Amino acid sequence: MSLEAFKSMAYGPIGEAVIAAEPHTEADPVGIYAGILALWSASINGYVILPKDKPVAVWTVLAGESALGRKGTALRVARGMLNPAIGAFLDARTAGGLSSGPSLTQLLHEKQEETEGTEDGVDTRLIPIDEEWSENLKRQNRCPTYSAKLRSCWDGSTIRHITTKDHMVVEKPHLGFHAHITPAEWSEYIKPRDAKGGSYNRLLPVLVEGSKVLPYDHQEVYPEIKGLSEAYDWARRSERVMSLNREAGARFDELRVLFLDKMQDMPRHLTCYVERTPEQIMRVAAVLAASEMKTIITRKMIDAAWAFVQYSMRSVEKLVREDTKPAGGRVAKTLPELIREIMVRYEGEVAHSLMLRCLGIRATAASLRKALEGMEDIRIIRGVTSGKGRPGVVYRWANEGEEEPTPEASKPVIPEQKTEPVPSKEPELALSGGWL
Numbered sequence: 001m002s003l004e005a006f007k008s009m010a011y012g013p014i015g016e017a018v019i020a021a022e023p024h025t026e027a028d029p030v031g032i033y034a035g036i037l038a039l040w041s042a043s044i045n046g047y048v049i050l051p052k053d054k055p056v057a058v059w060t061v062l063a064g065e066s067a068l069g070r071k072g073t074a075l076r077v078a079r080g081m082l083n084p085a086i087g088a089f090l091d092a093r094t095a096g097g098l099s100s101g102p103s104l105t106q107l108l109h110e111k112q113e114e115t116e117g118t119e120d121g122v123d124t125r126l127i128p129i130d131e132e133w134s135e136n137l138k139r140q141n142r143c144p145t146y147s148a149k150l151r152s153c154w155d156g157s158t159i160r161h162i163t164t165k166d167h168m169v170v171e172k173p174h175l176g177f178h179a180h181i182t183p184a185e186w187s188e189y190i191k192p193r194d195a196k197g198g199s200y201n202r203l204l205p206v207l208v209e210g211s212k213v214l215p216y217d218h219q220e221v222y223p224e225i226k227g228l229s230e231a232y233d234w235a236r237r238s239e240r241v242m243s244l245n246r247e248a249g250a251r252f253d254e255l256r257v258l259f260l261d262k263m264q265d266m267p268r269h270l271t272c273y274v275e276r277t278p279e280q281i282m283r284v285a286a287v288l289a290a291s292e293m294k295t296i297i298t299r300k301m302i303d304a305a306w307a308f309v310q311y312s313m314r315s316v317e318k319l320v321r322e323d324t325k326p327a328g329g330r331v332a333k334t335l336p337e338l339i340r341e342i343m344v345r346y347e348g349e350v351a352h353s354l355m356l357r358c359l360g361i362r363a364t365a366a367s368l369r370k371a372l373e374g375m376e377d378i379r380i381i382r383g384v385t386s387g388k389g390r391p392g393v394v395y396r397w398a399n400e401g402e403e404e405p406t407p408e409a410s411k412p413v414i415p416e417q418k419t420e421p422v423p424s425k426e427p428e429l430a431l432s433g434g435w436l
Contacts, residue, residue: 001030001208001311009033009311011288011304014040017081017225022211024221027074030311031208034060035078035178037308040228041287042093042127042176043086044235048290050242054279055156056286059177061133063186063319064208071180071208072131080222085229089125097130097179101145104153105161108175109168127176134185141189142376144398147199154202177203186319196272196344204280204308207315227292234293242286247299255281255306273316280312281305335363335371343378343397352393 003022006029010019014036022029041058048056062071079090093111098104108124115123130136140146145161152159153175161168181189190200234240244252256278263271284305285297333341342350342358350358356368363371372378372395379398382391 001028001211003029003211006030006033009304009307011301012292013226013228014288014291015304017223020223021077021081021221024214024218025073025077026210026212026214027070027077028064028208028211030206030308031062031064031069031071031074032077032081033308034062034204034206034208035075036082036225037284037287038176038178039078039082039090039127040086040291041283042125042174043089043232044287044290045125045176046123046172046174047235048240048242048286050282050286053156054282055154055174056242056283056290057154057174057176058280058283058287059154059203061179061181061203061205062208063181063183063205063315065182068210069182069208070210073210074208075129075131075178075180077220077222080220081225082228083222084224085232089232090127093125093127095126095128097133097136098128099136099139099146100143101149102161102166104146104149104175105159105168105170106166108153108159108170108173109161112170122172123174124170124172125174125176127178130179133179133181134189137181137185137189144377147197151198151202181205183207183319190319196268198272198275201273201276204312205315205319206312207318225291231291231293235290240290240295242282242289242295242297244297244302245299248285248297248302251299251302252278252281255302270317270320273320274313277309277313280309284308335359335367336375338362339368339371339375339378339395343395348397350395352395355395 003019006022007015007019009030010016010033014033018029018032018036021032025032037058038060041056045055045057050056062069062074064071082090095107098107107128108126111124111126112122115121149159153173156172156174158169158171159173160170186205195201259277263275266274281302282297282305285301288301288304289295289297338359339355342355345358346354356363356365359368372380377398379396381394381396
């Protein structure tokens with residue numbers, strides 16, 4: 001993003017500092033801005049809140065090509081600019097990438113236990129920073145509880161991990177999030193099932209690329225974000241509940257109507273990434289207001305927040321378009337991808353016979369059985385019949401809270417196929433024409 005384009009979203013001391021840093025770094029200014037918003041919001045999360053006790057954490061993802069995107073450079077500059085104000089928080093409360101629901105709960109529970117009974121009270125603030133997100137996405141996609149727990153943390157709701165050995169309950173998780181990924185990795189690991197379940201509309205992905213090439217011996221400059229140390233102390237002295245003034249409220253309502261109208265024309269495979277846009281605008285605006293020690297959000301803050309969130313929406317559309325773009329013709333999907341799409345279409349429960357009909361000539365009972373053996377996110381359930389004959393087989397998502405199946409129940413049991421499957425043709429989804 002050019003510096004001129006960035007200025008539409010730059011606001012207050014944070015925006016001014018990013019503009020000051022831009023000539024001295026090869027990083028994309030929007031990448032630096034996204035990193036600062038994620039780290040700064042994590043530091044005040046739980047102290048600064050939205051009405052109805054909603055968190056203000058802004059979760060960002062930098063999507064860019066390796067080396068060319070300068071993702072690591074953007075994060076390094078963001079952290080360098082924040083260190084004078086919240087360096088101690090970042091040193092104590094930054095974690096590496098998480099790969100499962102239990103590990104996420106355990107880390108937050110440890111922070112809770114460390115601070116129980118202290119003068120300042122329980123503090124569960126934590127920000128995982130995952131610069132190799134794709135490696136953990138492989139594991140996260142295999143964990144049936146991770147997505148649900150991540151969504152609960154974004155909402156500030158209680159999370160639990162209870163087994164015969166562990167009993168961990170975190171009532172108020174205050175979780176931040178920042179990650180890096182390439183567009184190709186996004187296409188490979190961001191699956192339709194989790195997107196449509198709401199796991200990824202909590203994130204604000206932004207496409208980044210290097211802004212320039214500087215001499216090898218150049219020195220990066222980390223301009224001070226004026227007043228941020230005082231703002232951090234201000235935020236922690238007492239609970240700060242953010243609200244909109246009249247002009248900001250009217251503007252926010254306009255944007256909500258605009259967004260809802262636009263949603264009507266978008267395909268479902270794209271809307272599932274941006275459904276929480278209104279709340280994202282509020283969160284970004286609240287974080288910008290807190291940087292100036294204000295609890296009243298103005299129209300300028302709303303407009304700056306909207307410019308940033310809108311850029312993220314455009315980034316999502318480009319990432320999804322790349323994911324669905326044919327290369328030299330129609331791209332054949334893998335059998336696991338087709339199975340997951342059918343599961344999404346029928347809301348997570350599909351009978352064996354229906355699955356084969358939907359797959360048509362693309363699968364047989366044998367190939368379906370083999371594919372399911374490697375799909376840990378789908379559970380095979382043997383049905384119960386009241387009459388004679390073989391029980392039916394149903395496929396379901398391996399959802400959190402569902403009892404683990406016995407070894408026999410978890411083993412794929414697929415009846416012999418006696419008739420040829422009926423071919424079916426799936427309609428292609430059209431992409432939207434762009435944002436505004």
